[in-house]
Amino acid sequence: MASFLNGGAFVLQILKQNGRVIEQCEDLDEGCWINLVAPTEEELKEVQNRLPVLPEFLSYPLDEEETSRIEREEDQVLIIIKIPDPRHEGDFVRYETIPLGIILIEGIIITVCLKETVLLDDLFSGRSALSGLLCDPARFIFHIFLKAAALFLRHLRMIDRLTSEYEKELHRSLRNQELVKLLNLEKSLVYFNTSLRANDLVMARLQSGRYIPITEENEDILEDALIENQQAIEMAKIYSDILSGMMDAYASVISNNLNIVMKFLTSVTIILSLPTLVASVYGMNVALPFQDSPHAFAIIMGFSLVLSGLVVFIFIRKKML
Known part of the structure; x- marks a missing residue:
């Protein structure tokens, strides 16, 4: 295997078809696959020295904001x-998207990515599944599209499960933590929806055969990838609509709960202010009823309680308590 090291991790791997198996090799011949993961400038220059690949083609996929094209x-x-x-991030899970670059030059396939991905790891773990793909670059590329769409679907199902879990937690307690989790999932679906639509445009352009010659068998694989991608787009849109509606509903619930609390506190404040008002009146240094009566305190307290009770009854009838 030819590989360059970056902090002890392999960042470049060269694979080639040998009969029915995929082997690591050192020579860059037609039918090779070069996998670059988070390469440094020196490593990119090393690849350029061995292949006449355009520098910008290697650098574009390393920009996290690069769009599908x-x-x-x-x-x-x-x-x-x-x-x-x-x-x-701790208890929080959010999904974003990163670019994966695929370069086809002189019958050699180069993949460039910012970090290790499950998509390419699946290809490495199933070497037998790669059999016959490296001999046909179009088939190899279309299988990457197919696996990318399947990976989106897998994460979309995970988002759906997480949404159900957070919804159950919110039913028990309306806490900010669960709302932030739902907000992260909503943002994730926006990333997914945008990226899936961009990937769909790329696959549609490849169907023309202008960029890569396509056989009938490979066209079937590309159509399967398009179908999977369309399914992922529909799922992302449905989940996004559900999550958006759920966030709006919980925002309304929180606002309604706040209104109920404020209404209750206002009612309690009015009820408690009535005895205070009566006591304030009888605290003035002027002639007042019952001031010479030995039962003045009991009469005044009883009047305050009756007045407060009457207000409580009215509030209950008005459903303010």
């Missing part, structure tokens, strides 16, 4: 698609 220049084809990137 396809370019062809000097007999080189660059395809950029977006793939899911789950990020865990």
Whole structure:
């Protein structure tokens, strides 16, 4: 295996078809697959020294904000698609997307990505599944599209499960933590929806055969990838609408709960102010009823309680308590 090291981790791998198996090799011949993961400037220059690949084709996929697209220049084809990137921050889970670059040059396939991804790890773990793909670059690329769409679907189902869990927690207690979790999932669906639509445009352009020659068998694989991608788009839209409606509903519930609390506190304040008002009146240094009566205190307290009770009864009838 030819590989360059970055902090002890492999960032470049060269694979080639040998009969029915995929083997690591050192020579860059037609039918090779070069996998670059978070390469440094020196490592990119090393690849350019061994292959006449355009520098910008190698650097574009390393920009996290790069959008999905396809370019062809000097007999080189660059395809950029977006793939899911789950990020865990304590108890919070949010999903974003990162670009995956696929470069086709002289029959050699180069993949460039900012970080290791499950998508390519699945290809490595199932070497037998790669059998026959490296001999046909179009089939290899379309299988990446298919796996990317399947990966989006997998994470969308996870988002659906997380939404159900957070909803159950919110039924028990309306806390900010659960609302922030739902907000993170809502943002994740926005990333997914945008990236899936961009990937769909790239695959639709590839169907024309202008960039990569397509056989009938490979066209079937691309159509399968398009169907999977369309399914992911529909799921993302449905889940986004559900989550948006749920957030609006809980916002209304929280606002309604606040109004109920404020109404209750206002009612209690009015009820408590009545005895205070009576006591304040009888605290004045002027002639007042019952001031010479030995039962004045009991009469005044009884009057205050009756007045407060009457107000409580009125509030209950008006459903303010």
